[in-house]
Amino acid sequence: MRTSAIIIIGKEIITGQTQDGNSFFIASHLTQWGINNKYIAAVDDNGKEIVDVFRYYLDKVDIVIVSGGLGPTFDDMTMEAVAVALNRRLYLDNEAFEHIKNFYEKLYKEGKIESDEMNEKRMKMAYLIEDCKPLKNSVGAAWGAYINMNNKHVFVLPGLPKEMKAMFLNEVEPILKPLGEELGVVKVYEFDINDESVLGGYIDEVMKKYDVYIKSLPVGFDSKTMKVRFTAYNKDINEGLKIIEQAKVYLDKLLNSKKHSLN
Amino acid sequence: MRTSAIIIIGKEIITGQTQDGNSFFIASHLTQWGINNKYIAAVDDNGKEIVDVFRYYLDKVDIVIVSGGLGPTFDDMTMEAVAVALNRRLYLDNEAFEHIKNFYEKLYKEGKIESDEMNEKRMKMAYLIEDCKPLKNSVGAAWGAYINMNNKHVFVLPGLPKEMKAMFLNEVEPILKPLGEELGVVKVYEFDINDESVLGGYIDEVMKKYDVYIKSLPVGFDSKTMKVRFTAYNKDINEGLKIIEQAKVYLDKLLNSKKHSLN
Numbered sequence: 001m002r003t004s005a006i007i008i009i010g011k012e013i014i015t016g017q018t019q020d021g022n023s024f025f026i027a028s029h030l031t032q033w034g035i036n037n038k039y040i041a042a043v044d045d046n047g048k049e050i051v052d053v054f055r056y057y058l059d060k061v062d063i064v065i066v067s068g069g070l071g072p073t074f075d076d077m078t079m080e081a082v083a084v085a086l087n088r089r090l091y092l093d094n095e096a097f098e099h100i101k102n103f104y105e106k107l108y109k110e111g112k113i114e115s116d117e118m119n120e121k122r123m124k125m126a127y128l129i130e131d132c133k134p135l136k137n138s139v140g141a142a143w144g145a146y147i148n149m150n151n152k153h154v155f156v157l158p159g160l161p162k163e164m165k166a167m168f169l170n171e172v173e174p175i176l177k178p179l180g181e182e183l184g185v186v187k188v189y190e191f192d193i194n195d196e197s198v199l200g201g202y203i204d205e206v207m208k209k210y211d212v213y214i215k216s217l218p219v220g221f222d223s224k225t226m227k228v229r230f231t232a233y234n235k236d237i238n239e240g241l242k243i244i245e246q247a248k249v250y251l252d253k254l255l256n257s258k259k260h261s262l263n
Numbered sequence: 264m265r266t267s268a269i270i271i272i273g274k275e276i277i278t279g280q281t282q283d284g285n286s287f288f289i290a291s292h293l294t295q296w297g298i299n300n301k302y303i304a305a306v307d308d309n310g311k312e313i314v315d316v317f318r319y320y321l322d323k324v325d326i327v328i329v330s331g332g333l334g335p336t337f338d339d340m341t342m343e344a345v346a347v348a349l350n351r352r353l354y355l356d357n358e359a360f361e362h363i364k365n366f367y368e369k370l371y372k373e374g375k376i377e378s379d380e381m382n383e384k385r386m387k388m389a390y391l392i393e394d395c396k397p398l399k400n401s402v403g404a405a406w407g408a409y410i411n412m413n414n415k416h417v418f419v420l421p422g423l424p425k426e427m428k429a430m431f432l433n434e435v436e437p438i439l440k441p442l443g444e445e446l447g448v449v450k451v452y453e454f455d456i457n458d459e460s461v462l463g464g465y466i467d468e469v470m471k472k473y474d475v476y477i478k479s480l481p482v483g484f485d486s487k488t489m490k491v492r493f494t495a496y497n498k499d500i501n502e503g504l505k506i507i508e509q510a511k512v513y514l515d516k517l518l519n520s521k522k523h524s525l526n
Contacts, residue, residue, distance in 0.1 A: 011478075014300050016290025023305075027279025037277050038312070040305035042286075049301070056319060072460035073479060074467060104460070112484045113458040121460040195376040197335035197367070197384040204337055215274075216336060221375045 001181045004030055005039035005057035009050060009068030009078050010159055013042045022067045022164050029168070033180030035063065045069055050081035058085070062152060063176070068159030070142035072121035079145065082156050083129045086147060090127040093134050096143040097126040103141045129156070135171040139163045146175060153179070184233040185240030188217075189248055193255060194226050202254040203228070210247040264444045267293055268302040268320035272313060272331030272341050273422055276305045285330045285427050292431070296443030298326065308332055313344035321348070325415060326439070331422030333405035335384035342408065345419050346392045349410060353390040356397050359406040360389040366404045392419070398434040402426045409438060416442070447496040448503030451480075452511055456518060457489050465517040466491070473510040 006026050012018040023040045030037045043053045058064050069078030083090050101118055108116035125142040128134055135144035140163040147154040157164045193199050196218050203214045213231040234240035269289050275281040286303045293300045306316045321327050332341030346353050364381055371379035388405040391397055398407035403426040410417040420427045456462050459481050466477045476494040497503035
């Protein structure tokens with residue numbers, strides 16, 4: 001399975017002013033597509049720190065997705081930082097330029113802003129990483145970028161959630177989803193026990209005997225039962241289901257004849 | 264200002280199964296206390312990866328706070344991983360042992376679990392990092408640890424939110440809050456403009472002239488106004504307020520005589 005890391009840029013995130021929801025959104029999609037997301041990181045709007053953190057994680061995984069810092073203010077430096085990290089330059093993308101120009105012209109005509117002039121700050125957003133595939137922004141101004149470097153894939157996306165999600169689903173999904181792999185079969189069963197410290201020992205035994213990954217999902221001691229998730233990494237769904245069934249039966253047995261699973 | 268990093272342990276977080284709320288909670292408290300949180304990271308329940316990520320961030324900051332992976336199952340290896348990262352061993356803490364023993368005995372008497380026996384998995388939670396200050400868990404079983412290494416401070420906390428928050432406020436706050444510094448004065452004003460790409464230029468000019476950090480807080484183009492946050496890093500509150508007032512007046516002036524601030 002290909003591995004990935006998600007990097008969120010923004011002082012408001014690391015200072016706890018804003019709760020990040022982008023990493024959760026991206027991670028759950030990656031997992032659904034069969035991509036193994038290994039890391040999430042958040043870093044300041046600081047060029048040097050973005051470069052350092054980005055390079056650290058790019059070294060570990062196949063795919064890096066960066067979100068945040070593509071806007072017009074001086075704080076927004078992500079596109080440039082990722083370019084530096086990849087030893088590339090920026091170039092003025094004509095389509096992105098036109099998009100941003102039209103974007104502000106439309107807002108100006110709607111009376112929402114006072115000038116439709118392509119000032120320096122607006123133009124900054126049209127500078128993308130050289131040799132990237134530009135990613136269109138269907139909600140806001142700033143375009144993103146996709147860089148394919150043989151075995152590594154890098155995505156640079158906006159931070160504003162609406163813009164990020166639209167770009168992720170419209171532009172990133174067609175590229176990333178095919179890179180995912182069948183996760184296998186997952187089944188969740190409920191058992192008549194609520195104590196991880198006892199259940200854990202039995203789970204260890206089952207995992208020694210069957211090729212499944214078993215995770216207990218505790219909710220607290222006020223519940224008398226606990227859900228347990230079985231995952232079999234088989235491309236053949238029937239094969240996976242068979243192994244999970246065998247593992248579940250064995251766990252039932254270990255939990256002794258007095259207790260019984262609720263399935 | 265002392266710097267910090269927050270590391271969240273857990274496969275459920277990196278795979279987007281669960282949204283982490285612990286980093287947001289911890290980061291906002293650190294910021295309120297005047298500690299400069301620079302990084303947030305999430306990593307798998309994997310000893311080697313925890314060691315690598317932990318060392319990477321510990322090298323960059325004064326304070327590292329780790330949350331997650333202190334439970335009884337085989338997935339829970341944080342205490343051991345942080346010990347390895349710090350070149351320390353684990354030791355069996357008697358008070359933690361007694362606490363865990365009493366914790367399960369109480370649940371057993373309440374009929375919530377089936378055995379009060381101190382099995383291997385429960386006992387694992389009583390092994391803490393040598394030469395640490397144990398941090399009591401007032402809600403659950405697993406104790407945390409605080410390691411003070413001259414100029415570096417490391418905290419290892421549980422991942423379950425209720426347990427983490429209680430330990431953070433009861434045990435970590437008395438240690439960390441005194442290490443914080445006065446952040447300075449912060450004031451938020453509202454201006455009659457909603458376009459960051461124009462406002463940004465004026466903000467740059469003001470910041471060249473006055474020692475304040477100015478951040479525009481955009482909400483979107485449907486609003487006709489925008490809030491702008493002014494931060495002055497002065498230990499003297501009156502001095503800070505004076506500088507902010509001067510900066511705000513100058514920004515008003517730049518936004519031209521037709522427009523006026525709403526303050």
